[in-house]
Amino acid sequence: CWICWLSLSRSQNVWKRSAHEPETAPRSSYEARTDLDMSPSLKILKTREYSRCIYISAKPKPPVNTSGVARSPSAPHRTLHYPEDLFTLEQRRHGWVLLHIAALIYTFFALVIVCEEFLIPSLGILTEKLSVSADLSAVNFMAAGGFVPEFFMSLMGLFLSSARVGVGVVVGSGFFNVLAVMGACAAFSHDTLSLTWWPLCRDVMFYTCDVLILLVVLMDDIITWRESLSLLMGCVVYVTFIKHNKVLEETVKVHLQKHDNITKVLAIDEPEKTRESESSEEEEEDEDEEESGSSDGDDSDFSGDEEESSDDDEEEDEGVSDVALSLKWPEEKHKQASYVLLLPITGCLWLTLPDPRRQTSRQYFVVTLMGSLLWIGLFSYVMLCLSHRVSETLGVSEELMSVSVLSAGVSLPNLITALLTAQKGSAETAVSNSMGINVFDITLGLPVSWLVSSAVSGGSVVSISSGGLFFMVLLFLLTLISAVVCVAALRWRMNKRFGGVMLMSYFIFLFLSVLLV
Structure with a gap:
């Protein structure tokens, strides 16, 4: 970690020194010293380290592309922008x-x-x-x-x-x-x-x-x-x-x-579904046998109740799927x-x-x-x-x-x-x-x-x-x-x-x- 930190710090110093890089290729140490002396904006000490440094043009690493397709410089960019907010960043953070x-x-x-x-x-x-x-x-x-x-x-x-x-x-x-x-x-x-x-x-x-x-x-x-x-x-x-x-x-x-x-x-x-269906059929047969001994009036009342309940279920199902949006005030x-x-x-x-x-x-x-x-x-x-x-x-x-x-x-x-x-x-x-x-x-x-x-x-x-x-x-x-x-x-x-x-x-x-x- 210390070696990495040292190399990074050295690379940063090289970047700083190359901010005002000359147009020519690397030159001798004497030419570099004379240029540094003539520059009014730079104040350095003439030491052996600076006398031996050379100017290196820093180039960014090319992007890695494994697909073989050239990247387009215009792809893709923002064509829309977020609208300005009514509150500032500090107000939102508060x-x-x-x-x-x-x-x-x-x-x-x-x-x-x-x-x-x-x-x-x-x-x-x-x-x-x-x-x-x-x-x-x-x-x-x-x-x-x-x-x-x-x-x-x-x-x-x-x-x-x-x-x-x-x-x-x-x-x-x-x-x-x-x-x-x-x-x-x-x-x-x-x-x-x-x-x-x-x-x-x-x-x-x-x-x-x-x-x-x-x-x-x-x-x-x-x-x-x-x-x-x-x-x-x-x-x-x-x-x-x-x-x-x-x-x-x-x-x-x-x-x-x-x-x-x-x-x-x-x-x-x-198989479980078939068993359930068979058991339900047997239960229905038993219920039919028990209901056969009851009176006709009770049967008519029971059938009427079934019809009413089925109608109510149909109405509920229809209400869930087919009722239009209404703006009436709800009673609940x-x-x-x-x-x-x-x-x-x-x-x-x-x-x-x-x-x-x-x-x-x-x-x-x-x-x-x-x-x-x-x-x-x-x-x-x-x-x-x-x-x-x-x-x-x-x-x-x-x-x-x-x-x-x-x-x-x-x-x-x-x-x-x-x-x-x-x-x-x-x-x-x-x-x-x-x-x-x-x-x-x-x-x-x-x-x-x-x-x-x-x-x-x-x-x-x-x-x-x-x-x-x-x-x-x-x-x-x-x-x-x-x-x-x-x-x-x-x-x-x-x-x-x-x-x-x-x-x-x-x-x-x-x-x-x-x-x-």
Whole structure:
């Protein structure tokens, strides 16, 4: 360490002496002494050390480039700028940064309202008009919840900050969708959630391949348009696979039935389901025999109650999915506070966007779709500006804010949708949506934003200093495989203990992100 310190100090002295370097090559010691004597701005002592020194032109080390592609001097640069803040840095450090944090959280909820109330219903009508199959329409819904906000975040991050922000948001949202979403669904559900091996293994297989491609792309710290197209082709392959999902699923299951060991591991939940169905049929037969001895009047009353309860359930289901956004004052007291807090957002959205769930506004779903995209872009810009001010005040990097805070904010709509879906008993849909969003983030969100940046900067490459992000992506790949192995070990079920472990793993990831990013 002492030798390194001595060499560094000597190199710094050489740099200082070469500040007024002459134009000619190295000269003799006598010429150097005469020049130093004639210079009025330099005051030195004539010693043997200075008489023997020579002038060396310092040249910076050339950047290491292993891809063979020349770096463009104009790639990529900031074309947008953060607006000036109302508070100075000192004022924010004395407590006014809390307003920025509160505004950032408020923008997260605004993003949730836009996605849940306007974007997803308009996409549902679009898939109906185009006569898209159920599998492809499900893919569109998955992309709506997580892909659109993260796409705008990565695109604006390229022009406002750097490419690391977009990659950080995608990596952080991947951790959030796998650990936090799956963990919350399992931890806050009333019963144990059952999964089917085929959708989970399908999405994890595609996601693993996409993560490996992303690792290869990030190795040389530059991204060319060919590498962006290679990631974009992964999206095409995934959508094509989803289109022929049923045929491929049957084909794979037929081949797997030839191997007894594999079928016992993958289809271990099928015997339990058949046993449950058989036991439920026996219970129904016993109940029918007992009810046959009762009076006809009781039967009529019981059937009437069943009809009323079924009607109520249908109305509740319809109310959850088809009720339009309303600005009426809620009668429940626990909803009044949230109504007042969210009224500025809901009021602006209600005035500017037609609700496609109303019959009178159903025909304007294209206007709703385009308007919701504009609102999401505006909210993404506000979130980037606020996170920049918070990171500047707290002294942390913007990449750390993108991996931890922004990724959780843009994935909040997916978390709420997954919790509501899991509570209804559709855990497979919730997990599949989370994995599908991750696939679209890597194969559609990142490459499209990189291609746009290359087109704006004249076809130049996108330079990105991966650094800790490379290890974060590698860590995420190991976490993803470990999570799937744990689910398979639990016989494709997720209980509350599993949910607690997943949530704790997400907090460990947040701690590691502070060290790596």
